Amino acid sequence: xxxxDFNIDLLSTExxxxxxxxxxxxxxxxxxRAELSSVDDRINILLEELEILRSRKERLRKSxxxxxxxxxxxxxxPTEILRDIMTLTVPGFFSQDFVYDMVATxxxxxxxxxxxxxxxxxxxxxCRLWREQVKKIPRIWSTINISRDMYLNGSIIEERFxxxxxxxxxxxLWPKTWFRDADSTSRAALIKTVTLIVxxxxxxxxxxxxxxxxxxxxxCASLLQLFPSQALVDLPALEVLCxxxxxxxxxxxxxxxxxxxxxxxxxxxxxxxxxxxxTDDSIASLEQVMISSRExxxxxxxxxLSLCPNLIALHWSHYESIGGEDSESDSDEAIASQERxxxxxxxxxxxxxxxxxxxxxxxxxxxxxxxxxVSLTFCGGGISDIATHALSIILTSGLPYLQHLSLKEFxxxxxxxxxxxxxxxxxxxISCTFCHxxxxxxxxxxxxxxxxxxxxxxxxxxxLARTHFHVPEIIRLVKTRAVPWNGSxxxxxxRVHVARCRTTVPKAQKDELRRLxxxxxxxxxxxxxxx
Numbered sequence: 073x074x075x076x077d078f079n080i081d082l083l084s085t086e087x088x089x090x091x092x093x094x095x096x097x098x099x100x101x102x103x104x105r106a107e108l109s110s111v112d113d114r115i116n117i118l119l120e121e122l123e124i125l126r127s128r129k130e131r132l133r134k135s136x137x138x139x140x141x142x143x144x145x146x147x148x149x150p151t152e153i154l155r156d157i158m159t160l161t162v163p164g165f166f167s168q169d170f171v172y173d174m175v176a177t178x179x180x181x182x183x184x185x186x187x188x189x190x191x192x193x194x195x196x197x198x199c200r201l202w203r204e205q206v207k208k209i210p211r212i213w214s215t216i217n218i219s220r221d222m223y224l225n226g227s228i229i230e231e232r233f234x235x236x237x238x239x240x241x242x243x244x245l246w247p248k249t250w251f252r253d254a255d256s257t258s259r260a261a262l263i264k265t266v267t268l269i270v271x272x273x274x275x276x277x278x279x280x281x282x283x284x285x286x287x288x289x290x291x292c293a294s295l296l297q298l299f300p301s302q303a304l305v306d307l308p309a310l311e312v313l314c315x316x317x318x319x320x321x322x323x324x325x326x327x328x329x330x331x332x333x334x335x336x337x338x339x340x341x342x343x344x345x346x347x348x349x350x351t352d353d354s355i356a357s358l359e360q361v362m363i364s365s366r367e368x369x370x371x372x373x374x375x376x377l378s379l380c381p382n383l384i385a386l387h388w389s390h391y392e393s394i395g396g397e398d399s400e401s402d403s404d405e406a407i408a409s410q411e412r413x414x415x416x417x418x419x420x421x422x423x424x425x426x427x428x429x430x431x432x433x434x435x436x437x438x439x440x441x442x443x444x445x446v447s448l449t450f451c452g453g454g455i456s457d458i459a460t461h462a463l464s465i466i467l468t469s470g471l472p473y474l475q476h477l478s479l480k481e482f483x484x485x486x487x488x489x490x491x492x493x494x495x496x497x498x499x500x501x502i503s504c505t506f507c508h509x510x511x512x513x514x515x516x517x518x519x520x521x522x523x524x525x526x527x528x529x530x531x532x533x534x535x536l537a538r539t540h541f542h543v544p545e546i547i548r549l550v551k552t553r554a555v556p557w558n559g560s561x562x563x564x565x566x567r568v569h570v571a572r573c574r575t576t577v578p579k580a581q582k583d584e585l586r587r588l589x590x591x592x593x594x595x596x597x598x599x600x601x602x603x
Contacts, residue, residue: 076100141199155209158202162191162212188215210239214278217244218266229269233276240278240309243270245295248285263291267298274298274305279312284322292322299327304351307331316340329354338362347376355379362387375413375439382417389424389451414441422449424480445471452482460484467492478503485510493517493527502528503535511542518545518552526553533567543577546570547584554592571599 196203213235299305310331331354358380452459516527553565
């Protein structure tokens with residue numbers, strides 16, 4: 073029974089404890105306490121019912137979600153197609169960007185190494201069906217970067233190779249990322265654990281990346297136990313070999329490698345023996361070579377590149393000495409009588425020189441024969457007539473198919489260099505960075521008379537960044553080439569981009585440039601350059 077609630081006004085009245093009114097109020101108070109207890113009991117019952125309903129609601133939601141998933145469009149995809157899609161979403165860590173970062177720029181490559189692991193995690197986290205399917209796709213597990221969480225347990229590494237199920241393996245061995253605070257004894261044991269496992273799968277390896285950073289000579293020798301203990305190691309599946317060995321510790325320990333499918337070789341300061349430690353068949357199959365070495369490399373070792381009929385890209389950086397000290401044998405006549413380094417299929421050549429005041433550039437480029445070259449990047453290393461002479465040699469050696477030329481850190485005066493571009497009929501782009509050019513360097517690019525064919529008749533773009541140049545030559549170039557010049561087969565210059573060159577010019581030339589930009593604003597672009 074519901075009782076009448078007390079009114080706050082009762083507190084202002086006087087009550088005698090023995091009065092009838094007081095006794096009535098006490099009875100009413102006890103009745104309300106009993107009612108409150110009854111209400112609490114009812115609330116508890118309702119809360120239990122509410123919890124039951126909420127639990128049922130959640131189960132229904134999950135059930136409906138599962139039911140909807142049964143009819144989801146993605147479940148209509150045949151298993152074979154789903155596996156193909158999954159395979160495409162897990163990239164290998166090996167790529168041209170990875171090799172360039174690792175060998176040429178020494179950037180952190182951990183982002184490349186982590187990507188396959190993260191992609192696998194995203195796939196296996198979708199649902200149980202996907203997780204089961206992912207484990208049935210060997211290609212997804214064939215990219216193995218032995219990280220810290222793997223080497224602590226050899227069974228995890230074994231499991232990764234097992235999941236690959238005989239698929240060609242892309243393997244990265246970078247022990248620096250394993251150790252952290254491990255002592256020398258633990259380091260040796262960890263390397264041994266890894267090499268023993270890898271050795272049993274050596275014939276599966278398609279990509280092998282080894283970085284010896286922070287390793288001792290003994291640890292390097294232990295790491296190389298992954299190769300069978302024989303003079304000639306046969307690696308039938310190997311297509312890519314990348315070695316980063318700053319101290320040259322692998323130089324005397326790596327065996328001769330027979331890899332008839334080898335197409336990509338990248339070496340950072342490995343030293344003199346790298347070409348001699350590959351069989352002729354291995355070298356003959358190469359298509360791309362990236363070398364960064366600060367060691368002296370005899371020309372007889374380099375000359376083995378002539379065994380590469382299919383070599384399409386050669387990237388050579390940071391070398392200081394090729395062929396020993398300067399000598400009389402380095403004369404043009406002496407080199408002309410020696411065997412040439414003929415690379416009949418080479419399309420891309422990149423030369424980065426750290427030591428421009430020597431003869432290394434001339435020793436190499438005077439022997440080069442690259443008739444099919446399409447792209448040339450040449451870093452001269454600063455102020456040096458030797459670097460300029462080397463550039464002149466290679467540009468005048470006969471490059472009928474060269475389309476892209478990039479020059480970095482060159483200083484070229486007016487001593488007979490105005491005709492460097494005369495033998496480049498297919499050249500379309502020229503890019504110059506950190507260079508210093510004399511007044512006549514670009515003069516050959518502009519036609520000297522009506523109907524006269526200029527050098528590089530197909531030139532479309534010229535880019536100058538942080539480069540000193542002669543402004544009148546650029547003005548004349550834009551005036552004569554911004555529209556199709558009066559010669560058969562010529563094309564209009566589409567862009568001249570000048571950026572951060574900090575060039576000071578007279579007022580008259582400033583005004584001329586301003587008028588050119590008004591007339592040819594789509595062609596001439598100047599950013600933070602003219603003062």
